[in-house]
Amino acid sequence: MTQTSKPGRRRKPVVRDPWYVRARKHTAIATGVASLGVAAVASLGTSSVTVADATHVSHTTSESAPAGSGDIVTEALDGAAPVRTSRSSAERAPLPSAVEAEAMIEGSLYAQKTVPVRADASEDSPVLATVAKGKTLQVTGETRGGWTQVVHNDLPRWVATKLVDEEEPKLAPEEGTLSTAPCGIGSGVESGLQADTVRVYRAVCARFPQITSYGGLAGRGEHATGHSLDIMVGGQLGWDIAAFLQANRVELGVSYLIYEQRIWTVQRGGEGWRGMSDRGGATANHYDHVHVTTFGNAGSL
Structure with a gap:
């Protein structure tokens, strides 16, 4: 008995685009993805700023918030953004006046070496000035650990306690500064x-x-x-x-x-x-x- 073969479906041959067509397609796809990414980031950034602004407004009183205030970015572009003040500056203690600083002084000590004057009682605090060996430092009498508070340029500052003393140090010939001031016994x-x-x-x-x-x-x-x-x-x-x-x-x-x-x-x-x-x-x-x-x-x- 002779079997007849059933007609089958032939697979169509795959026709590939030329390499230069494929290259153009890949470039277009990459450009589209990049554009979407930028748009997403921009959208996210705008949203975060808006949320931050909304959070800021929620912490302020109704009197301080201008009527009809909108997106802070839009306001900035229009030149209508309200001035934002730092809350931390309002909490910082006011600096003493020259008269108040003078009233803090209880005595003076001699610099035993070159003394760094710091903003706070810490080695990590920035050095604001230095005082040469043999010079005097006006002190307030307040100490904190290994630090002594001084008044420098009418402001409370800190120096290491081990670098100051009541006794005037003897300067080596090459130490200290050379004075050009007129002599006290006359000119x-x-x-x-x-x-x-x-x-x-x-x-x-x-x-x-x-x-x-x-x-x-x-x-x-x-x-x-x-x-x-x-x-x-x-x-x-x-x-x-x-x-x-x-x-x-x-x-x-x-x-x-x-x-x-x-x-x-x-x-x-x-x-x-x-x-x-x-x-x-x-x-x-x-x-x-x-x-x-x-x-x-x-x-x-």
């Missing part, structure tokens, strides 16, 4: 002196206030031209002053020093202090004063 000594010699006089006067006698313009040698100054002192204090002038020779324009029958010059500084011949007396041999000669106007202070 008569400055008459006829060169600019560098005036710098020396003022700096020594500020650093060593116990010195009350100086020799300025005179009719001999470099004193006659105002290049030299005699600082009337004896003993170890004279060497302290000499070391101070050596350490600050550039700023003060120092050329050379003489003390206790020894001389030190900038030109031969590497040789240290050198001996001098005997001139016959304590004053002539500079045992009762430090003699300093300057370049005239070479200092950088």
Whole structure:
């Protein structure tokens, strides 16, 4: 018996688009997805702003909310957005006035090193200023842990307690600042002196206030031209002053020093202090004063 085959359905051949057509389709699809994504993000952003604005309005009184206020973004574009004030600023304690700050002061302490002045009693608090070693800090008497409250620029600030003390620290020759303020014992000594010699006089006067006698313009040698100054002192204090002038020779324009029958010059500084011949007396041999000669106007202070 012969079977006849049933007619079957033939699969249509798949006809693929050329590669350049497929590429255009993929590009179009990608562009459409990207556009939808941007629109969704924009919609989400607008919704979140509107919700945030609604939340803000719900926390304010009806008197503070303008009538008919709408979307904050639309208002901003129209120039009609209300001014938003920070609630935290209203809760912050007001800063004291200069008079109130003055009333807080109970005494003063000396900076034992360079002292960072901070906004709050914490190492993480920002440093607002620094106070040089030997300077005084006005204190309120309030402490917090390892911190002491001070009044700096008429405002309450904080410094580390370990960096301040009632005793004035002794400054090394190279430490501290050089004063250019007029000397408290008078400016008569400055008459006829060169600019560098005036710098020396003022700096020594500020650093060593116990010195009350100086020799300025005179009719001999470099004193006659105002290049030299005699600082009337004896003993170890004279060497302290000499070391101070050596350490600050550039700023003060120092050329050379003489003390206790020894001389030190900038030109031969590497040789240290050198001996001098005997001139016959304590004053002539500079045992009762430090003699300093300057370049005239070479200092950088």
